[in-house]
Amino acid sequence: MEKQRAGRNRTMTLNDKEREELRKDISFLSDNCAVDGAVDKTFNQDLFEVLDFLPKHFVDLLIIDPPYNLSKNFAGNKFRKTDDAAYIEYVRSWLPKVMELLKPNGSVYVCCDWKCTSAIYQVLSECAVVKNRITWQREKGRGAKTNWKNAMEDIWFGVADENNYYFDVEAVKQKRRVVAPYKEDGKAKDWEETDEGKFRLTYPSNFWDDISIPYWSMPENTDHPTQKPEKLIAKLILASCPVDGIVFDPFLGSGTTSVVAKKLGRHYCGVEINEEYALLAAKRLRKAETDTNIQGYNDGVFWERNTLNMQKKKK
Numbered sequence: 001m002e003k004q005r006a007g008r009n010r011t012m013t014l015n016d017k018e019r020e021e022l023r024k025d026i027s028f029l030s031d032n033c034a035v036d037g038a039v040d041k042t043f044n045q046d047l048f049e050v051l052d053f054l055p056k057h058f059v060d061l062l063i064i065d066p067p068y069n070l071s072k073n074f075a076g077n078k079f080r081k082t083d084d085a086a087y088i089e090y091v092r093s094w095l096p097k098v099m100e101l102l103k104p105n106g107s108v109y110v111c112c113d114w115k116c117t118s119a120i121y122q123v124l125s126e127c128a129v130v131k132n133r134i135t136w137q138r139e140k141g142r143g144a145k146t147n148w149k150n151a152m153e154d155i156w157f158g159v160a161d162e163n164n165y166y167f168d169v170e171a172v173k174q175k176r177r178v179v180a181p182y183k184e185d186g187k188a189k190d191w192e193e194t195d196e197g198k199f200r201l202t203y204p205s206n207f208w209d210d211i212s213i214p215y216w217s218m219p220e221n222t223d224h225p226t227q228k229p230e231k232l233i234a235k236l237i238l239a240s241c242p243v244d245g246i247v248f249d250p251f252l253g254s255g256t257t258s259v260v261a262k263k264l265g266r267h268y269c270g271v272e273i274n275e276e277y278a279l280l281a282a283k284r285l286r287k288a289e290t291d292t293n294i295q296g297y298n299d300g301v302f303w304e305r306n307t308l309n310m311q312k313k314k315k
């Protein structure tokens with residue numbers, strides 16, 4: 001049955017007619033394919049079926065947002081929480097093979113929560129040089145009565161070759177409001193006065209507190225239970241994939257990685273086992289042909305939370 005939604009709810013949904021039409025956009029691999037056969041494709045199948053058919057060393061960047069070690073229902077495909085050792089074996093069953101898709105100068109990001117972060121680190125460090133751990137402060141949900149509310153996720157950053165990888169820090173600068181504007185000889189020091197207020201452009205750290213989880217009033221929102229924000233994925237792609245490069249996401253979900261890659265002039269390839277999510281990805285990809293907006297990324301910089309009005313004024 002269709003969910004009843006408030007009038008201002010912008011969550012993207014699918015009807016049967018759209019499903020039929022969008023099935024034309026999704027692909028299936030049953031044999032080895034060349035790079036041309038993989039690029040700008042959404043494969044609707046089990047990752048374990050696809051991995052051996054994809055070309056080796058064809059992607060610049062891997063963005064991996066796997067099922068965390070939690071019991072979760074992905075539209076009928078249930079992932080069951082298991083013990084730490086079994087989860088490590090699960091990660092070991094796909095991560096080294098996914099790494100084989102990466103170019104010798106490529107990079108990888110793997111998302112996780114506090115509970116599976118050590119498993120991810122352990123397996124990632126077996127097959128990549130781990131460069132950093134980004135912590136994303138995500139605010140959602142109510143607090144727990146007998147525990148601290150879970151309000152963060154980790155994103156591990158690794159590279160295939162420590163001496164040869166792409167990283168463009170200039171592309172991911174943050175525009176932050178200046179709280180205590182300091183002047184030297186009457187002139188602003190490291191900040192500028194604009195019509196929208198006083199701002200400073202800063203280099204990003206590995207603590208990200210400027211990104212909200214997609215919610216009902218955002219046009220990027222879908223019913224996927226663990227959809228990542230476009231703004232978060234945009235930072236990873238801009239920093240670690242050259243223009244025209246290829247980004248691969250083995251657990252594509254509602255398509256965020258492919259959509260953001262397309263909006264930013266990169267190529268994509270994604271695998272998603274669930275048809276409903278693969279079709280949502282296809283719908284978002286069609287929309288991205290004309291709408292390249294990424295909420296929170298404007299004028300080539302990342303704005304803080306709750307600055308949408310200022311960003312609009314600037315346009």
Ligand SMILES: C[S@@+](CC[C@H](N)C(=O)[O-])C[C@H]1O[C@@H](n2cnc3c(N)ncnc32)[C@H](O)[C@@H]1O
Nearest residue numbers: 046047065074227228251252253254256272273
């Ligand atoms: C954490 S979600 C990814 C969400 C995604 N980043 C987004 O923004 O929508 C993990 C996804 O992996 C899919 N999945 C789980 N096991 C899979 C498998 N073996 N092959 C392909 N997809 C799988 C699930 O259906 C789910 O949509």
